[in-house]
Amino acid sequence: MTYPTFYDVEQTFETSRIDNIAKAVDTAFASFDSSTVKPEATVGITVGSRGIDRIVPLLHAVVRNLKSIGLRPFIIPSMGSHGGSTAEGQTAILAKLGITEESAGCPIVSSVETVSLGLLDEGAEVFVAKDALEADYVFVMNRVKPHTLFHGEVESGLCKMLAIGLGKPRGADNLHNFPLEKVIKPAALRILEHINLLAGLAVVENAVEKLHTLKLCTSNEVVSTDSSLLSISAAILPRIPVETLDLLIIDEMGKNISGTGMDTNVIGAWRRMAGERKPEYKTLVVLNLTPQSQGNAHGIGMADLIPKRLADSIDPAATYANSLTTGVWASGRMPITLATDKAVIDAALAKAPTTLRAVRITNTLSLQHFWATEAVFSDLKTAGATVHPDKTNTLTFDSTGTLMPFETC
Structure with a gap:
């Protein structure tokens, strides 16, 4: 031959990047209105199975800022059916990413127990992690990028983390029986009606997998943030x-x-x-x-x-x-x-x-x-x-x- x-x-x-992650997170939180936050309240942070650039210092900075406004943060492994659809498997995936209670600075509460939030008009049943429902607040965090299976107003981002990640195995399995471009957004909105979302943190990576954009948003801005950052991510993919x-x-x-x-x-x-x-x-x-x-x-x-x-x-x-x-x-x-x-x-x-x-x-x-x-x-x-x-x-x-x-x- x-x-x-x-x-x-x-x-x-496009290789511009965020060099000082801690400073970028601090800057994002500087505009956050914490005046109505209940002191000593719990807040569950969604963390998925994807290897976001410098996820450990990023998460640590989020935890530090949440503590600084008087909250008690904990991590909710939010990865659908990954990790063999078990609580232990999902904790193990976080550990592989370097995320432990010690590195994050807060507890990890791993469970695959969910609660049904009923059916969407499309027929899909929406599930959400029981831990998220029981927390005083939820802080959703994810990377925004084009999805590999579908294209729509929102793809892989905060809405997906809510609908699929927080859906745990039951939610992920059920939603994947329907066209994701039709159910991700309404499922996320249904979940937002039942949890108390403190804020969302969306990040975009540049073409060489380094953090490029970071945006903190309110519950009402989740969809628009996903959509606007998706355009940025698609352009530099x-x-x-x-x-x-x-x-x-x-x-x-x-x-x-x-x-x-x-x-x-x-x-x-x-x-x-x-x-x-x-x-x-x-x-x-x-x-x-x-x-x-x-x-x-x-x-x-x-x-x-x-x-x-x-x-x-x-x-x-x-x-x-x-x-x-x-x-x-x-x-x-x-x-x-x-x-x-x-x-x-x-x-x-x-x-x-x-x-x-x-x-x-x-x-x-x-x-x-x-x-x-x-x-x-x-x-x-x-x-x-x-x-x-x-x-x-x-x-x-x-x-x-x-x-x-x-x-x-």
């Missing part, structure tokens, strides 16, 4: 600036990268659900599952070819639980699995044209630098990406057939 030459490609992204490829090689997928392991906004939502094949990446190869995924390979069904080493790292129970919750069965199906990375790459190249349009990326988040074959140079230059023709790599494998990392350019 003759392997193609790949060239280093660089994209210029990293993408591959090529519409058609014969081959896309992804070194790793994982839950810490995207809820679907690989961001469908990058690889094409049609690979998960029916729809327009845009972008059209004909063959998708994935080589590894991140350790942070803890075996959950939800989204693996979007790949065409994988090596046995990836297949061996998958925990079927965790993967199927996630896929059953979303109701997208294809996300949990196994692609064609071959013995080694080399066997996978060879099979992909055997069906590709001589003039190969190919790209290799580390993952769907790390797109500031990637590698591409000469056939896509024109597309890259049109999109404003910089190609370094003097920085080249080729596909090489170790003695076990594992694809070697490209030399850093």
